[in-house]
Every structure is written in structure tokens, then in C-alpha cells.
Amino acid sequence: MQATARGCAVEIPPIPIRLVNGIRDTIAVTERNLINLRRVPRLFIFTLIQPVIFVLLFRYVFGGAIAVSAVSPYPYVDYLMPGIFMQTVVFGAITTAIGLSSDVQSGLLERFRALPMSRTAFLAGRTFSDLLRNVLVVALITGVGFAVGFRIHTSPHLFIFGMLLVLLFAYVLSWLFANVGLALRDPESAQAASFPVMAPLVFASSAFVPVASMPTWLQGFAKYQPVSVTISAVRALAIGGPTGSYLLQSLAWCAAILAVCIPLAVWQYRRLF
């Protein structure tokens, strides 16, 4: 009867204990992802190089030709950087799709599925480690921004609040791209499929040029889509301007995306095999 004493509890534990176990599982998965990030930093380095190129490109190549005087009293670089922060995290969200689909392929999930761990912990751990990665990325890009002449025209507190909004949005996008990764199940397709989702969100937005410079039919989309309203909120928090409405729209988008994407991702994860 030695056998009955081994293994873990057989009854499904009550909800508070499940919650604690779920958090512990999420931390274990996060830890594993962060170790991966440290041991195989290639993907991380490439996700950093790209926004730096964008900063240099728009600051020194295109910047001179883009007129923002109608929407901002400050130099173009001050208009640009909030857009760059968002562009960085939107393009960076692709790593969630790549990471998840690699795990689906690797067979690690097969083992996870046979463990008495929380079903959501695998996804939560992935999005959480991507959030921590984004903290680092956003901090580095802020440094690059300051180096090329970006200045805050509000207050450091409001700017930090703006960066937190960027990170919140990044976290929300991770759940969106988690669905891409789970649906496609291989990293190459996930990468290829992510670009068409990201490009309109980033380029048909106020990230690099004022929305008013776009054709009227596009302005409707460009004004209200989630990336644009968040950029506008972050920009207002960094260099001033009306904030409240953009902030509310951005938070509403975040809530809506999470409400759809989390259950959808969990559902996709359950039916993987």
C-alpha cells in the first residue's frame, strides 16, 4: 500500500488553493521562459535592433519631411517616440506567437498536459515572461530616445504612467498573438501570419504621421483603432495634450481584447491534441 501514499492529492483542491497553485505554476513557467531568453538571446536582440533602426530612420531620414506642427508644438522626435514605443511592443508581440508555437511543436506541452498543473499557467507564464521582456525593451528604447533628442514636456510621473500604459497594451497584445501561435502551431507560419495583423495597426495609426494627413476613408480606422488611441494617450502623457478620452478608449480596447483573447487562447490550448 506504499503506492497510495505517493503522487499528489487526488481530490481537486478548493478554489483558493487552486489559485495559489496556479500562481506557483505560472511562476515556474515564467522562470523557464526567462532562462530561455537568457540562454538564447538572439530573438531578443533582433527585436531590439528593429525599433532602434526605426528610431534612426524616422528621426534622421523621414523626419524632416513629416510636418507635425499642426498637432504638436514640439520637434518631430517628441511626436515620434511615443509611436516608437508602441511600434516596438506591437512588433515584439510576435515573440509570444513564436514562443508558443515552438512549444507546441517541441513536445514540452505533451509533458505539461500530463502534469497536475493549472491549464492556464502555461499561457499566463508565456504572456508574463513576455511582459517582463517588454519592461526591459521599453526601458532600452527610452534610453535610445533620449539619446536622439527626445524630451518629456509634462512630468516624469505622467511619462512613467504613459510607459505603464505601453506595457499594459503590450501584455494585452501578447494574448492576441498567443492565439495566432496556438492556431498555426509552427513558428515560421506564426511569424509570417503576424505581420499582416501588425502592419495596418502600426502604420495606419498616428505612430509616425498625423492621422489628418491620411485619406478620409482611412482616417476613420486610423483614429479609433487600438494602437492609435493608445499612442495618442501615451503621447499626451509624454508631451501634453488632451488625455482622458484617449486613455479611456485605450483601456476599453485592452479590456475588450483580453475578454475575447484569454478565453479563446485557453480554449485553443485545450483542444491542441
Place this chain on the structure above:
Amino acid sequence: MAVAAIMVEGLVKRFKSVVALKGIDFEVQEGTILGLLGPNGAGKTTAIRILATILHPDEGHAEVMGHDVVEQPFAVRCQIGLAGQNAAVDPNLTGRENLRMIGKLAQLPNNEIKPRTNELLSTFNLIDAADRPLRTYSGGMRRRLDVAAALVSRPPIIFLDEPTTGLDIQSRIELWSVIKTLVADGSTVLLTTQYLEEADQLADRIAVMDLGRIVANDTAAALKARLGNTVIEMEMENEQKAAQAEELLSRSVSNGQIERQGSLVRINSSKGPPILIEALRTLDRQALIPIDLSVREPSLDDVFLTLTGTQSVSSKATTALGGGSS
């Protein structure tokens, strides 16, 4: 009476157009090893995945330690450890980090994880490699860690899905000795393998699978006795000499079956060595010397030939490659 630790009844699993399991039944008694023996595509892995709650069966039902795999997956997951071809470990984590992660996810209390990890690393002879990323491990080391990962939470039931496929002989023998000690500890093991020798070495009972069915389920000894013939094959210079040899042997060898295919004469017998000597003496008296001689113990292919009357999928492929005569 012993309790069945694993019980499988009428399990059916379909994948689109393929029926992977066509209704299988078996039981594994507590503290024993059942070997699921069969070629690729027989349905072994599908059976393990259903028992490990990874897949849902389409029909039938299965219980692990009295818990239904569909109704009580959580309880089942608490009782099992899974290692094998599909269940991976993370190549970028060190051996120690992998075991620690699995320990946490297997709900092992924090204070037990470190001692348990060290214990497993030393049992599996991985102490020196413990802090190296897995991608630097050899195939054998990786498999050992894989099996160690299945044991972190001391599960009473262990599933090993082709644990030694692709390993060299040395690593295979090392892993076998580890698996043997598991059962000595009282664990119940369900093992899949393509190698009769492996099943014979490890399993108390062997269930032979082919094309989604179990075609035999018996003790290793009984199974071997049923088919357990040594096969002696003698290649003669030409068909004429082979026919001559066949005739001579048919008269003198009483304890075996003689058959001929072209210039090849085959003796099938349960008494290998004396028959071999007798046969060679008989032929030598007539100056009939084989140009090639082989003695084989029964193989998986022979199991399949005897049990199903057809060759296994893998042996069909080998035969085709070798331009064989059957």
C-alpha cells in the same frame, strides 16, 4: 487478489480517416511492468496518451488507480509520470532546472524539490552534467533525464513511451537497469517498445499490438514458448543442393520444421543447439556445406508472423529493401 493499477476497456481512437485504436482491452497489476510491443503505427503511443489524459478516447474507458481518465483527469495526473518519445524536456534548461520545473508543476512541496532533484540526478548518473544545458547532453543522457523527469513526484504509475528507441546498446542497458529498480520500488510501469528483447528483459507481461489491436497478451515466457523457435537458415550453393539438403534434413531432423525457398533452407525448432549440430553432421556426411549460415532467436517479426500471420509493417519495409523472398 491484486488490484489493477491500470484498466483499459474497449478503447477506440480515430484521427480523421485513420482508426488508431480499434477497441483494446488490458490490465496492469500494481507493481508490475506491462510491455506494449508493436511496430510504428500500431497504436502504442495513442494508448499511452489517452492514459496520460493528453487525448480523449472516442469510445471505451480507462482507469488509472481507479480514476477515470476522462472524468477525473486531475486525479489521474497526480498518479502518473510520463517519459518518452513525445514528452520533451527543455533543451535550453540545465538538467537540474528541468527537474526543478517539473517538480513544481507536479505540485511537489518546495522543500522537497531540491533533495528530490539531487537524488534523481545521482540515481541517473547525471550529477556531473546537472548544471549544463540539455542541448549539450548525449542522446543517452537526455533520455535518462527524461525518465528522471517522469519520476520527480514519485508517481505510483509510470508511462515510458519507447524509452530506448534510437539509443546505443550501452545507454539502453543502463536505462534498463534503472527501469528495473523502479518496479523494485513498487511502481507500476506501462512501457511501449518496438524491441522484443526489451519487452522480454523488462516486462512481466507483454501485450503485442498491431494496427490498433492487441493480438496477444501473455507473460514473456508463455509468449516465447508459443512462438519460441530458433530459426536456422542455411544458404546452399544452388537450388539443387538446397533441395538435396532439404530432403536429407526432413528425414533426419525430427524436432523441427524444414522449409526451402530457392537455395535457402530454413529449420524452425524449439531446440536450437542440438538441432544445429545434428543438421550440420547430416549435411557434412553428404559433403553438403552451406555457403552461409545464420542462427536467429525469435524476433518481433517472428512474433508477428506467428500471431497475425502477416509481417509487421517495419519488417515488410526491411524485406522490400533487402529484396527478400517472402
